[in-house]
Amino acid sequence: MKKSVVILFAFIFMQFQAQQGAYYQQFAKYKMDIDVNAENFTYNGTQTLEYSNNSPDDLKVVYFHLYWNAFKPNSMMDQRVAGQGKNGxxxxxxxxxxxxxxxxxxxxxxxxIHWIKQNGKNLKFEIQETIMKVYLAEPVKPHSKTNFTLEWDAVIPQQIRRSGRNNREGVDMTMTQWYPKIAEYDYDGWATFDYVGREFHAPFADFDVTIKINKDYVVGAGGTLLNPSEVKGYESSAKIKADKNKATWKWSAKNMLDFAWAADREYSVESFEVPQGPKVFFVYQKNDKTKAWGEAKPYVTKYFQIMNSRFGKYAYPSYAFIQGGDGGMEYGMCTMILGEAESVEELMGLMVHEGSHSWYQQMLATNESMRPWMDEGFTSYAESIVMHELFPPKDNRPNPFVEKIDAYRNFIKRGIEEPAVWLGDHHDNGTAYSYASYVKGELYLVQLGYIVGEENLAKIMQEYFKEWSLKHPTDRDFLHIAQQISGMDLKWFQHYWINTTKTIDYGIKDVKYDDKSTTITLVNNSQVPMPIDFSVITSDNKVIQYYIPLNMTRTWKTKDAYGDFTTLKYWPWTQKEYTLTVPYTKSQLKVLGIDFSQRMADVNPADNFVEVK
Structure with missing residues (x-):
């Protein structure tokens, strides 16, 4: 064989290998027609699904989620709840x-499911609880498309969790995860986690949905209503076109993970524009218990402006806050939330959290079932920042996260913590799941800001959104960006914080004063190493800050939003104690302390400060 041919084959092979390892994401296009029997809480549906296999793999089977199959006695969800008892x-x-x-x-x-076909050919399928496995008539080749058609009917379940009929505030139908939904396929294979109550995952998709329902109903949805003049609630002069007693609602949504809607005869619809977008819809029962919604509009406007500026521009044309469900749950271009609230601040706490999932669940579509801390935690981080700005606290707290850090410290004392790395549905204790996903996920970013500096963290969050918006990032992708921007090695931190339940506990062990200086001995009392921000307050009320790097980061932070500092020699992570000397005598000092900013999640902060007397 000629040398040139060998070189060509080698080049082709290397290109093939590169393509095999390259990022890809699947895509779907749904066209669904739904006919609702509102009196019996049932519906009939037909679906056409164009599925794009952008992976390098032949797909011989596909999987669909049938989430509503969970809502019945002796389902896997029922068994899981019974097995957890009061821990669930x-x-x-x-x-x-x-x-x-x-x-x-x-x-x-x-x-x-009545039947399912691929390109017109009937397919064999089997139902495994909330998962439908479909055997294909022909494999879906890499970088090709196939078409599925199917017909089904459904019973809208009693409202237990997120979906269902007659929620506790009297909303008739909360229609979430309501259709046969194709599962995500990526490098890790099919995401076919059974639904037992927690999170969801899906490929991005376009939706074309037609809903026929009793003409007295108003529908709220995450999408664009294509015929507002023909249905109730969206235009004052609407001429409702009804087929006998039913009106037809036509909705469209592009590049989203799901399509959710709700319906009620008592809904009011209000809308307003956020400058530079999006258009916001309030769909709720207007009464004395929901009066906070009327006060919320300027806060919601400011909320979107903060999020767009700080974390990346919201990608969709509209967003709907819809009264329904059992608390709050995010979906594409909308959320279902309980509408009754004692105050606008209480209502906004729910709206801000669920709305922020548009960034860390919809646009940055991580696999929530595998990494709930990346969704719930990052969302909670944004919530804390925004609520701190919308409703400034009356006390003089040094950062927006003080309460969360205190809650984490109190939780640790209970001895029931579980690692954040665990799969969402596989936590044994419901409270432990909440702290692993919401609190430790949020504090992951707070600790990261402490380690790399707040300006670097802000850049990391912006770059993460810029690079991975409308894709499916993992924690490895986020860590890669954090290390690039900070120049630091951060793998150790992620390992300790996410994969273990080890804790941070530094303290001041000893202070010795002499005629010209003061020598302080610090100690690491626990297992998680950290760099240390150490400060002194002088007798004339000046704050002098020192920075003790951790050797594992390899590169040190050079600035932080909490003030200038002097960098000292690094602290090796294997070394339990560290001694530093400051050029101040006892009479020149008021306070010595670790982490004046109170960002470090030290489980025992009582020994972090010494008042000089």
Missing amino acids: DSRLQKNGISRLAAIPKNEEGSQN
Whole structure:
């Protein structure tokens, strides 16, 4: 064989290998027609699905989620709730007993698949609880498309968790995860986690949805309403076009993970524009218990402006806050939330958290079932920042995260912590899941800001959004960006904080004063090493700051939003104690302390400060 041919084959092989390892994401296009029987809480549906296989793999089977199959006695969700007892989700229990066990037969959730075809050919399928496995007539080749058609009927379940009929505030239908939904396929394979109550995952998709429902209903949805003049609630002069007693609602949504909607006869619809977008819809029952919604509009406007500026521009044309569900749950271009609130601040706390999922669940579409801390935690971080700005606290707290750090410290004392790396549905204790995902996920970013500096963290969050918006990033992708921007090695930090339940506990062990200076001995009392911000307050009330790098970062931070500092010799992570000397005598000092900014999640801060007397 000629040398030139060998070189050509080698080049082709290397290109092939590069393509095999390259990032890809699947895509789907749904066209669905739904006919709702509102009196019986059922519907019939047909679906056409164009599926794009952008992976390098032949797909011989596909999987669909049938989430509503969970809402019945002896389902996997029921078994999980019963098995966890009082350690589980209180919303799924009554007096410590699973609420699903008592669902009447006529209110059980179900999605009954009549048939499914691929390019017109009937397919064999099997239902495995909330997962449908479909055997293909022909493999879906790499970088090709195929078409599925299917027909099904469904019973809208008793409202237990997120979806269902007649929620506790009287909303008739919360229609979330309501259709046969194709599973995500990526480098890790098919994301076919059984639904037992927690999170979701899906490929990005376009949606074309037509809903026929009793003409007295108003529908709120995450999408663009294509015929507002023909339905109730969206235009004052609407001429409702009804087929006998039903109106037809036509919705469109592009490049989203899901399509969710809700329907009620008592809904009011209000809308307003946020400068530079999006258009916001409030869909709720307007009464004395929901009056906070009327006060919320300027706060919601400011909320979107803060998020757009700080974390990246919201990608979609609109966003709907819809009263429904059992608390708050995010979906594409909308959230379902309980509408009754004692104050506008209480309502905004829910709106801000659920709305921020548009960044860290929809646009940055991590696999929530595998890494809930990246979604819930990053969302909670944004929530703390925004709520701190919308409703400035009356006390003089040094940062927006003080309460979360205190809550984490108190939780640690209970001895039930579970690592954040665990799969979302596989935490044994509901409270431990919440702290692992929401609190430790949020404090992951707070600790990162402490380590790399707040300006670097802000750049990291912006670059993360810029590079991975409308994709499916992992924690490795985020860490890669954090290390690039900071120049630091941060793998050690992620390992300790996410993969273990080890804690941070530094303290001041000893202070010795002499005629010209003061020598302080610091000690690491626990297992997680950290760089240390150490400060002194002088007798004339000046704050002098020192920075003790941790050798594992290899590169040191050069600035931080909490003030200038003097960099000292690094502290090796294997060394339990560290001694530093400051050029101040006892009479010149008021206070010595670790982490005046109170960002470090030290579980025992009592020994972090010494008042000089």
